[in-house]
Amino acid sequence: xxxxxxxxxxxxxxxxxxxxxxxxxxxxxxxxxxxxxxxxxxxxxxxxxxxxxxxxxxxxxxxxxxxxxxxxxxxxxxxxxxxxxxxxxxxxxxxxxxxxxxxxxxxxxxxxxxxxxxxx
Amino acid sequence: xxxxxxxxxxxxxxxxxxxxxxxxxxxxxxxxxxxxxxxxxxxxxxxxxxxxxxxxxxxxxxxxxxxxxxxxxxxxxxxxxxxxxxxxxxxxxxxxxxxxxxxxxxxxxxxxxxxxx
Numbered sequence: 001x002x003x004x005x006x007x008x009x010x011x012x013x014x015x016x017x018x019x020x021x022x023x024x025x026x027x028x029x030x031x032x033x034x035x036x037x038x039x040x041x042x043x044x045x046x047x048x049x050x051x052x053x054x055x056x057x058x059x060x061x062x063x064x065x066x067x068x069x070x071x072x073x074x075x076x077x078x079x080x081x082x083x084x085x086x087x088x089x090x091x092x093x094x095x096x097x098x099x100x101x102x103x104x105x106x107x108x109x110x111x112x113x114x115x116x117x118x119x120x
Numbered sequence: 121x122x123x124x125x126x127x128x129x130x131x132x133x134x135x136x137x138x139x140x141x142x143x144x145x146x147x148x149x150x151x152x153x154x155x156x157x158x159x160x161x162x163x164x165x166x167x168x169x170x171x172x173x174x175x176x177x178x179x180x181x182x183x184x185x186x187x188x189x190x191x192x193x194x195x196x197x198x199x200x201x202x203x204x205x206x207x208x209x210x211x212x213x214x215x216x217x218x219x220x221x222x223x224x225x226x227x228x229x230x231x232x233x234x235x236x237x
Contacts, residue, residue: 004163034224034225036227041129041229042229043124043210043227043228043229043230044210044225044227045227046224046225046226049224093163093164095164095225108166109166109225111156111163111164111165112163113162113163114163
């Protein structure tokens with residue numbers, strides 16, 4: 001399958017700082033990327049859907065000013081956790097949907113390895 | 121909105137035992153169904169998916185799942201598990217009619233499978 005890379009894979013930061021997580025599709029173009037959050041022993045919860053070149057669509061209850069999402073190109077989306085607090089500590093996972101026409105994996109979804117954020 | 125329920129949170133089996141993991145979903149319309157697997161330290165990978173047609177779907181590594189529409193279920197099965205099947209398994213659903221949300225998956229809480237030698 002195709003590869004989706006997340007960076008950093010883990011990060012520890014102080015309360016009040018901002019953290020940026022990158023999600024890259026390495027060998028395909030992703031028109032849509034999704035950001036999930038996973039709490040221990042719980043399901044992946046969709047936070048937002050980002051489409052290249054447009055504003056992200058956030059799920060109910062997700063603060064858009066706190067979780068800034070930018071999808072500037074067909075291979076990169078970033079999630080910035082602004083003014084992070086300990087309750088933001090979690091495992092963040094992105095997935096990328098390959099473009100539906102052409103390419104090796106039309107319309108398929110691929111997941112990154114996740115980024116573990118710990119806020120002290 | 122759709123929801124997914126996985127009843128078994130932890131399953132421990134011996135090698136060669138048969139496996140069945142339950143998955144039930146709730147949604148008013150037609151859906152696409154998925155099973156994903158996450159091996160220790162790795163990313164989520166697609167095991168199998170059901171879109172339409174034969175409700176018995178075969179995936180990779182000998183896994184299969186059966187869609188029973190009347191029961192809103194999509195249980196995952198494998199006749200004989202191996203130690204390398206130790207992983208976390210997630211059932212997921214997305215509405216068949218997508219309204220600009222792409223593959224907006226809703227996941228179950230996952231089942232941690234441990235296969236002992």
